[in-house]
Amino acid sequence: MLKGTQLTFFSFCVASKTVLWLEDQTKKLHKDMKKSTEADLAMSKAAVKISADLLSNPLCEQDQAFLESMTALDTAMRRMDAFNQEKVNQIQKTVIDPLKKYSGVFPSLNMAVKRREQTLQDYKRLQSKVEKYEEKEKTGPVMVKLHQAREELRPVREDFEAKNKQLLDEMPKFYHSRIDYFQPSFEALIRAQVVYFTEMYKIFSELTDQIDQAGLTDEQRERETEAKLSELRALSIVADD
Template sequence: MESFSTMSKSAVKISSDLLSNPLCEQEPSFLEMVTAFDTAMKRMDSFNQEKVNQIQKTLVTGCPRVKAEHSAGWGDLCADVPKGWTFSQVSDSSSSLLSQAREELRPVKEDFEAKNKQLLEEMPKFYSSRIDYFKPSFESLVRAQVVYYTEMHKIFGDLTAQIDRPGLSDEQRERENDAKLSELRALSIVADD
């Protein structure tokens, strides 16, 4: 999710930086292309945020909720264990303290054993139901991806239609780009690789 957000924010930053470039002020056709690109990147960012929110809701927030429901017994068990008990500190002269501690420990131990037994009975059921929980979450993730990439196809299709020069084939565009790159490489300020 973090990578999607970072990629999306970077694309918006690039388009914003291009818009503030002095070339946009000098060349109206370039400004029109960059404006279309900026609009597409902002739309992409918006859909990306929707996808990230969907993933957050279905996978990230859902897992702890199920974990909390099924592990509530562990929290109760841990809360019942007395803090700071160390029997090694009890001397022979404190045998009454030791027997008192054992008496206090007995109900805690019985509670632990009862909760442990319950967990041992319920864990196989929980384990076998894991697919029932994750399958809808995974389906939701896939649906979010389908919506996202469908929208990206539309956004970039619209962008291509706005900046495309009709009548040129892909090979002609590639030759033009190669020729322009060769001109740039020929400049004295460009270092050879």
Template sequence: MSWNPFSRHAVSKKSVVSKAAEKELEREVKRLEELDEASRKLYKDMKRCVEANNALSKVEHKIVQDLSVSSLNQQEDEFRFHIEEWSHALDSLERYRMEMNSNAQRAVVEPMKKFCSIFPNLQSAIKKREQSLQEYNRCQVKVNKYQDRDRTGQNVVKLDMSRKALDLARDEFLMHDTALKQDLPKLYEGRIEYFESCLEALIKSQVSYNSETFKIYSNVFSQLSHNTNQTLEECKEHNKKLLTEIKGLSLTADD
């Protein structure tokens, strides 16, 4: 949902602030709004990534468990050996998977959650600035009104009071306006360093996990393929040939 006040109404033609100044601030606010959306998306996507890693682990263990209790596993020693090796590999990988997910949580999910928490404060600051601008405009209108009236005693008093209110409104607005103009660009530029440190930690964790995965499964592969020197393509062709032979059986032939 948009939290940019400039997207909801046009700048008043009689505003005490120039349209150019408002447009410049509007661009800064728009950039921060887009950053807010991107940050929340990254936070949610990273949470889904961690959840997907956990789900993958459960599915892999479920497959091995189902194969372990199959009749084929009970009857074929070589098949049982293969399943046991796969099971050992998954058990070894589980520690590294948990470590990667923990690192992802600490390196990305939690930092992004903290980063996203600053945007409600920004929204509040922008809203206060907008409210102070409206008050500033109202006070200026009052001063202009009493300046154009006859200088009677009552009008002079009202003009003096209006000018004092205008001074207070101007100071209030300038305080909010100056703070935003100084801080918004700094926040936007600071996003790069913040994100880079998060992503660097995540990539290091993934490199570590995938390196261990490669080592473990390479060892499993060497155990499973000790009786054959077939390449992956040769295995595919062999299985394709077997499937063709199975389909050629009278029991499996189409009517």
């Protein structure tokens, strides 16, 4: 029986699985945050393109009110895009980059676990060799081989116990340190979102004041649009055959 391995086996398995879970969650969060910021940028860029396309519509040359509305919309979308870019840059520095750096620690940790496993296998092999000679008749040659096997086992056992103790001590510390490491990042993420949406409220409130001169409700606009559509459907060129 391997001394020092049976009692710590369960503890090591728990610590190892916990760290593996943390690694998986960190990588997943890093990937999701990148997708989120990429989607944010794509959204604001698309909004700018839509407003630019509307502004270049020939109708703007014919209708001054429409031109003014589209100009206000285009200005608002460009302001939104600028604030969005600022928000994404902040999230990149305070959340995504720290997540990437944290993920970079796991390869060395996993290598330490692998070295422990390799040492454990050597420990088991040499311990079995010692036990084999201990079970044999205690002749002179057997005692010599037993002594040699024990001497060969001793440094390997000490090496394993040192590696095992280090991991058992440090893996829980590493896991619990995640809170202190990530808390500033998540606080920065919340602040960046609060600043962004506060600015968006201002931008769209101003835009509403500029283009919503009639003060129509959504229901009224819907009825107005439906009435215009009914007029178009009444035209002979779109009448059903």
